Amino acid sequence: MRDQIGKGADWIKVYADYRWGPNGGVQPTFLPSELNAIVEVARSSGRPAVAHATHPEGMRRSALAGFETIEHGDAGTAEVFALMAKRGVAYCPTLAASEAVERYRGWKPGTNPEPAALTQKRASFKAALAAGVTICNGSDAGVFTHGDNARELELMVEYGLAPLAALQAATSVNARLLHMEGRIGRIQPGLSADLVAVEGDPTRDIKTLRRVRLVIKNGQIYRGGATQARVAR
Helix, strand or coil: CHHHHHCCCCCEEEECEECCCHHHCCEECCCHHHHHHHHHHHHHCCCCEEEEECCHHHHHHHHHHCCCEEEECCCCCHHHHHHHHHHCCEEECCHHHHHHHHHHCCCCCCCCCCCHHHHHHHHHHHHHHHHCCCECCCCCCCCCCCCCCHHHHHHHHHCCCCHHHHHHHHHHHHHHHCCCCCCCCCCCCCCCCCEEEECCCCCCCHHHHHCEEEEEECCEEEECCHHHHHHHC
16 A cells, blocks of 8 residues: 555555456455555555445455445445445445446347346345445446446436435535545535536436536536527626
């Protein structure tokens, strides 16, 4: 950890589990004491520590060690999500990445039955919601095409999250978890004026996020057409 920090790392992220077990099975990659040391060193340097974990034991160890978020959680259980909720560990489900992988393997939504991996992922996400875990947004874009990131919010809603909560996960919740709530994530004087306007009401229909009509970055309009002229006036 100190070596990575010395080379300029702002965040510490570790693989708390991986496909290195017998026959490629997922197993924890660090001992609990090692995870504790990782978090302690990161915090001593003023840096957050987060964990990739897909299976219950890696997630459990990460939550107990004090990582701020756990990414993926493909096979998360009610018990491990209850532990995360109790210890204030947020969950970044990366639903779109899991769906994209199954599409690459040949799955065609609406034509083929849902793959077992996605059925499990859906159950995991619902367990997280039932436990009251804080849900943040991270799509793992790059596993699928950059620019199609709205897929993550759409899937969150499809899997049971309210549209408003999905929007908050991608804005104010993410800002807090990134330790940037004093700069981004809300519409408020003094924060960066990074805004989009869409055609429709995304708090009712999350798919309206794809109908972007206005883009403002740091108060400057980058996209807007006729809207741009009206805003400028």
